Amino acid sequence: MIMDLASTLFGVMASAYALAIIIPLALRSNYTLSIRAGLSFVFIASLSQLILSSTIMIRGSSACLYGYFCIDSFSALFLAVIGLAGLSISLYGMEYMEIYKGLGGAWAYSLMVSLFLSSMAMLCISDNLLLFLFFWEVMTLTSIVLIGWEYGEKHVVRATKQYLYTMLLLNSFPLILGVSMLWAGYGTLQLSSLEKIIDDRSPAWLLSIIMFYIAFTAKAGLYPLHFWLPDAHPAAPSNISSLLSGVMIKMGVYGLFGVMLRYLHPPVILYYLLLVQALLSIFWGSIKAVGENHAKRLLAYSSVSQIGYILVPLSLSAITLGFDRVLSALLLAAGLAYLFAHSIFKTLLFLTSGCYIYVYGSAGLDDVANIGAVSRTAMISIIVGSLSLAGLPPLLGYIAKLSIYASILRGASPLYSVIAAMVIALSPLTLLYSVKYMAPALRLVEKKVVRGRIGYPMRAGMLVPVVLLVVFGLYSIFGLFTSISMRFYGVAGNASVEAGLIHIISPYGYYFPLIVFASIGLGLLLGYIDRGKDVVTSRVWTTGYIIPPDKHLIRPSHLYIEFSRIFEPLTGFSHEVYECLVWRIPSKIVYSGIASRITRFFGGLNTWFAAKARGLAEKYSGIREFKLDELAGSSVVAAVRVFGNMARLIIVSPIALFTIALLILSVIILVILLFWWV
Amino acid sequence: MDECMLRTVWVIVLILLGAFMAPVLDGLRRKIRAKVQRRIGPPLLQTIYDLSKLFSLQPVLPFKNMFMIVTPYIVFVSMLVLSAAVPIPYVPGFSTVFDAITLLYALLFVSVLVVLLGLALPNPYSNAGSAREALTVTVFEVFIAFTIVGIAYKMKTLNLYGLAVLYGFPGNYLRISTLFLSASLFILAYIESAYTPFDMGEAETEVLGGPYLEFSGRYYGLFLYALLLKRYILLSLPVSLVLVSPVAAVLRSLVSGPLLSVLVLGVFTLFLLITMSVYSVIEALYPRYRVDLAFKPLILASVIPLIGLVMGWLGW
Numbered sequence: 006m007i008m009d010l011a012s013t014l015f016g017v018m019a020s021a022y023a024l025a026i027i028i029p030l031a032l033r034s035n036y037t038l039s040i041r042a043g044l045s046f047v048f049i050a051s052l053s054q055l056i057l058s059s060t061i062m063i064r065g066s067s068a069c070l071y072g073y074f075c076i077d078s079f080s081a082l083f084l085a086v087i088g089l090a091g092l093s094i095s096l097y098g099m100e101y102m103e104i105y106k107g108l109g110g111a112w113a114y115s116l117m118v119s120l121f122l123s124s125m126a127m128l129c130i131s132d133n134l135l136l137f138l139f140f141w142e143v144m145t146l147t148s149i150v151l152i153g154w155e156y157g158e159k160h161v162v163r164a165t166k167q168y169l170y171t172m173l174l175l176n177s178f179p180l181i182l183g184v185s186m187l188w189a190g191y192g193t194l195q196l197s198s199l200e201k202i203i204d205d206r207s208p209a210w211l212l213s214i215i216m217f218y219i220a221f222t223a224k225a226g227l228y229p230l231h232f233w234l235p236d237a238h239p240a241a242p243s244n245i246s247s248l249l250s251g252v253m254i255k256m257g258v259y260g261l262f263g264v265m266l267r268y269l270h271p272p273v274i275l276y277y278l279l280l281v282q283a284l285l286s287i288f289w290g291s292i293k294a295v296g297e298n299h300a301k302r303l304l305a306y307s308s309v310s311q312i313g314y315i316l317v318p319l320s321l322s323a324i325t326l327g328f329d330r331v332l333s334a335l336l337l338a339a340g341l342a343y344l345f346a347h348s349i350f351k352t353l354l355f356l357t358s359g360c361y362i363y364v365y366g367s368a369g370l371d372d373v374a375n376i377g378a379v380s381r382t383a384m385i386s387i388i389v390g391s392l393s394l395a396g397l398p399p400l401l402g403y404i405a406k407l408s409i410y411a412s413i414l415r416g417a418s419p420l421y422s423v424i425a426a427m428v429i430a431l432s433p434l435t436l437l438y439s440v441k442y443m444a445p446a447l448r449l450v451e452k453k454v455v456r457g458r459i460g461y462p463m464r465a466g467m468l469v470p471v472v473l474l475v476v477f478g479l480y481s482i483f484g485l486f487t488s489i490s491m492r493f494y495g496v497a498g499n500a501s502v503e504a505g506l507i508h509i510i511s512p513y514g515y516y517f518p519l520i521v522f523a524s525i526g527l528g529l530l531l532g533y534i535d536r537g538k539d540v541v542t543s544r545v546w547t548t549g550y551i552i553p554p555d556k557h558l559i560r561p562s563h564l565y566i567e568f569s570r571i572f573e574p575l576t577g578f579s580h581e582v583y584e585c586l587v588w589r590i591p592s593k594i595v596y597s598g599i600a601s602r603i604t605r606f607f608g609g610l611n612t613w614f615a616a617k618a619r620g621l622a623e624k625y626s627g628i629r630e631f632k633l634d635e636l637a638g639s640s641v642v643a644a645v646r647v648f649g650n651m652a653r654l655i656i657v658s659p660i661a662l663f664t665i666a667l668l669i670l671s672v673i674i675l676v677i678l679l680f681w682w683v
Numbered sequence: 684m685d686e687c688m689l690r691t692v693w694v695i696v697l698i699l700l701g702a703f704m705a706p707v708l709d710g711l712r713r714k715i716r717a718k719v720q721r722r723i724g725p726p727l728l729q730t731i732y733d734l735s736k737l738f739s740l741q742p743v744l745p746f747k748n749m750f751m752i753v754t755p756y757i758v759f760v761s762m763l764v765l766s767a768a769v770p771i772p773y774v775p776g777f778s779t780v781f782d783a784i785t786l787l788y789a790l791l792f793v794s795v796l797v798v799l800l801g802l803a804l805p806n807p808y809s810n811a812g813s814a815r816e817a818l819t820v821t822v823f824e825v826f827i828a829f830t831i832v833g834i835a836y837k838m839k840t841l842n843l844y845g846l847a848v849l850y851g852f853p854g855n856y857l858r859i860s861t862l863f864l865s866a867s868l869f870i871l872a873y874i875e876s877a878y879t880p881f882d883m884g885e886a887e888t889e890v891l892g893g894p895y896l897e898f899s900g901r902y903y904g905l906f907l908y909a910l911l912l913k914r915y916i917l918l919s920l921p922v923s924l925v926l927v928s929p930v931a932a933v934l935r936s937l938v939s940g941p942l943l944s945v946l947v948l949g950v951f952t953l954f955l956l957i958t959m960s961v962y963s964v965i966e967a968l969y970p971r972y973r974v975d976l977a978f979k980p981l982i983l984a985s986v987i988p989l990i991g992l993v994m995g996w997l998g999w
Contacts, residue, residue: 377750397792398785410784414835419996422832426992429784429828433791433821440795440817444802449746517785520777521792524764528757537744537752545745545806546896559802559810567975568818 007060011068011076014057021050022123029115036111040102043115044095047122051091054126058084065488065497075132075197078489079267082341083129083259086348089473090251091122094244097356097466100459101244101363105154114154118245121147125252129259134184134194137264141180141256145172148253151245152237164233164240171233175223183216200268214271217260222279225257227316228286231309232583235293238308239301239368243359244466246301250308251352255344258315266323267493276323283320284427286313291434293576295441296569298562300358300368303442307394308351310435315344317428318409322490325416330496332415337490339408342483346405346474350393353470354442357387360463361446366455370561373445374452380459384446386467391443393474395436399518399525400478406432408483437565445561478518690775693944694767697776701766704952705911706730708918708959715963730911734904742900745804754800755898755905758793762912765789769919770843771951772851772931774944778843783831786843786920790875790913794820797906801894812893815883815974822981823874829988830867837864837995851928859999863991868921870984873962876914880969883977918958919951926954 025046029039058081061068067077076084095118102114120143128140149172153165188194190209191202203210219230226234238249261279265271290310297303322336360383361368364376377384393402413425491497547557569576709730717724726732744751768777768786794816801813835841837860838849849855874881895906931947938946972980 392792392795395795396788397795398789403788407784407788411782411841414832414841419836422836422992422996425835426828426832429831430825433824436791436795437817437821440798440802444799447750447799447803448805449748449803450805517781517789520764521761521789524761525757528760529753531756531760532749532753535752535756536749537742537747539741540747540752541741541743542747543743543745545804547806547808557807558805559807559814564802564814565818568821 007064007066008068010060011057012070014053014060015070015074017053018050018057018126019123021046021053022119025050025119026116029112033112036106036109037103039111040114041099043111043119044098047091047115047119048095050119051088051095051122054084055088055092058082058088062485062489065492069132070130073133073136074127074130076130077492079263079493080129080259082345082486082489083255083263084126086255086345087122087125087129087252089470090248090348090352093352093356093466093469094118094247095466096469097247097359097463098242098244100462101359102242104363105242108155108157113150117147117150118248121151121248125256128256129263132196134187134196134199134264137196138180138184142177144253144256145176148249152241152249154242154245155240158240160236161240164236168233168237171223171230175230176220179216179220183213183220186213186216196264196268200270203268203270210269214265214269214275217265217269218271218275221257221260221265222282223257224254224260225312225316226254226286226309227257227279227282227312228289228309229282231286231290234309235302235305238305238355239299243301243355243362246304246358247352247355250305250355251348254308254312255315255348258312258319258344261316262319262323273324273327276320279316279320280324280424283313283316284424286310287317287428287431288313288434291431291438292569292572294438295434295565296572296576297438298370300361300370300373300442301355303370303438304351304354304358307435307438311347311351311394314406314409314428315340315347317424318343318412321413321416321421321424326494329416330494332412334487334490334494334496335412335415337493338483338486339405339412341489342408342486343405345486346393346401346477349470349473350390350402353386353390353467353474354394356463356467356470357383357390357446360386360459360467363459363463364454364456365452370441370445372452373561374448374450376446379454379457380464382464382467383459386471387443387446389471389474391439394442395439396432397436398478399521401474402478403518404478404481404483408486437568441561441564444564448561450558479522481518690779693774694776696948697767697769697771697774698763700948700952701769701912701915702763704955705766705908705915706734708915708955709911711956711959712963712966715960716967719964719967734908737904737907738901740900742898742902744899744902745806745897750803751800751898752902754796755902755909758796759905759909759912761789761793762909762916766912766916768843769916770847770923771919771947772844772847772923772928773935773947774951775844778847781843782841783834783843783846784841786916787827787831790916791820793909793913797894804897806897809894809896812896816893818974819877819881819883819977819981822978825982826867826874826985826988827871829985829992830864830871833860833864833867833988833992833995836992837861847923847928848931849928850924851930851932853932856929856932858994860991860994860997863987863994865921865925867988867991868925869958870987872917872921873965874981874984876917878962879966880972881977881981882971883974915955918955918962922954922958923951926958927951 025043028046029043032039032042057076061076061081062078062085065078067075069075098118102111105114124140124143124147128137128144131137131140149165149169152168153161155161156165184194186209187199190207190213191199193199193202223230234254238246241249287310290306290308290313294303294306294310297306317340318336319340322333322340325333325336358368360376360380361373364379364383365372367373376387389400393400396402396406410425410429413421413428416422488497707727707730710725710727713729714724714727764777765786768781768789770778798813798817801809801816804810831841834846837858838846838855840846840849850861855861877883895903898906927947927950930950931943934943934946934950
């Protein structure tokens, strides 16, 4: 029965994603209609995906479809995360994409969104590494197009290029290499059969593990491979930024655990490395976010730090697996709970940053004020999202953060208490930047407003995550995550483990949000009864002097300057290093050196051909009798022009050059490896 | 009387105790500070008179904004409810379902509301006070983290009620690590309560009360009451764990049932007053830190719980 339901829902999902590509194409003459039609189908697809995944998670069953796709409760969690984000961003985008009306291409947008979401969904459920690789590449390519959507802006082009090169070098290349090594070594790419035959000694195994590790940590935006993230995520339209930060970086987590840990038996030392990287990520992302003055960049840096919070318990879980299964399952559950919570509130927060852009025309924190006057929904969303991000009660973010602390503190050895101390000590940095994000929206000062109203689609898109954050804050679903983690480690049904887990999770303060909610509700009620009927209003008190408010106020960009200054030498130095490694040296050698020379050559060739053809055409065009030739001559000119431009575009643009170089390199290595084995 | 009923009664008793003790402790603080400074000082119940005066005044606000009107109520009600979570051994209030991290995060939540309000107002003093408050909280978190982790490692629980009972058992109490952790608890309560060397956020003489500057009448009264309640809750942590818990461990062998709870509550109140007196003397002796100089002592203080934590690992 579950198989029938699963295949039906899967069919609905796939056809809705397909319709989201086709229908906007038919309606492409009308931008608004085309966007709305496409996103409606994305909404339907997300909904069916959500129903499918929640059925599987709650029932604890698994379903295999068409031999290559297997959905178990672990991948269903990721499906649910994608589905939830898809719901909000599709609703939100129906109105928000009006900003980009001038750019056109509504059908292309729908196509990319649909492909992006569906490829992420498919890679989570594919049981075959080749399919996994294929969908991974589709995800990367569509995300490149979506990040570069505002192609006229200089910073967007730069961010897109950087994202592209990084992904080719640190994602596609290692993944292709890793998969081909596994193929060369074991002759199969079916994950479930690979799990049984893989042996922990062979060089193919070791090299593929290392390659996968690089690819997945780079995609997750983990320190030190995070440098592309703060530029790339803010460059996209806000609802796409939501997807990038809320969902796409979790695909790296899925790769690290759903593929590597589950099937490939990686060595434990790798997860110690992951733990260190995660802690560094928390620290680095937080201090950079505290110093940011642009809403979307702040959120992007916060993603770098939050992925650290997700990976600390998860990597500890992999480390603990060898000696304490109960604790390991608990840690995994805590990490998954945080992953779930983060995807919801980060989706919401990027949508609210879109509100900043929509209403004030800018996401600079100093350009924003008192959004409550424009839309109360936006204000509530900002408060709820930021409080969740800070991990403050009574919202889902708090439950998730408490789960992390509680599970880490359960560990008996000093290692766990050191990690717990670090995580707890770093958490108020999150508080600092979430206050910085939230405060400008509440500031009771006047700012220039571009659009005075936020419509229903955008509000509905934001309300979905708000409701989820509140409801899951009240009604803890931690039990669901423990059941997923127990099934993941194959300890479900083991009575002693289950009893141990229940014993561990029950004493912690999950009742507490109810109490805080009740007190907030009572406070709201009292405030409503009060309503300030007898309040007298007067000027703001500035010790009797009349100070122009714009001169002496502490603006959001002034906040924490003294704090950021402490870390300035560190951040400045690292910025220089990254600029050099990622941007300056490659651009000297590849982009401006080799590529530009080839471009110039082809450009010259193009001009020469065109001139010759034009000359030919001009020579004969004067004679009326040769009308036919004139026609032929102009078409030659056109053809040569098109050919020259295409040659320049396709063959010599640095992007293509890079790809070709990587492909050649990977083929060479593949051949060497094949010879080695033969 | 069944379990649920009994707990409800205790919750109400604890809320009433908090609501009464918070202003009385402040009165005591003002009295003792005056004595140290060779003044006569206000009467013990002066803070209660102040509060009742504030509640009767007509409020003046710069804007008639719902956010400004609702927030004081939320802050006050949350604090009042949290005062039922103070951990007192054998007095089962909300502490049976709360843990230490939760309590500190709830206090943080209330601070954040106040900070946000301060940043929302177009007043440079409120803004400055809020920014200072946020930074102080952040920097001090290192200390809190070490203390919590140290206690969790030592006592194997973070449930507040469990801690209050277990802390005083001879096996836990008479250790060097516990000594350091107890000292850290006292320091934590002092600094988090923003007593004088550390009151950079409000700093009456510099930023005119910081986030609270624009509030008057009952709204300021609510904020003030909430602040006093917060100080009471924080003070109850070291008092209950370090001072009351060992006494309760002895009393447990002599009496039981509701009588034990009432006796422990009496001991708790007594120790609260004594500890407050000591704090007041310290407060009267020190001037406020300059904001940029305060970070160093706040960070350096973390050495104390760190020693406690390391000794806990060594089993001392």
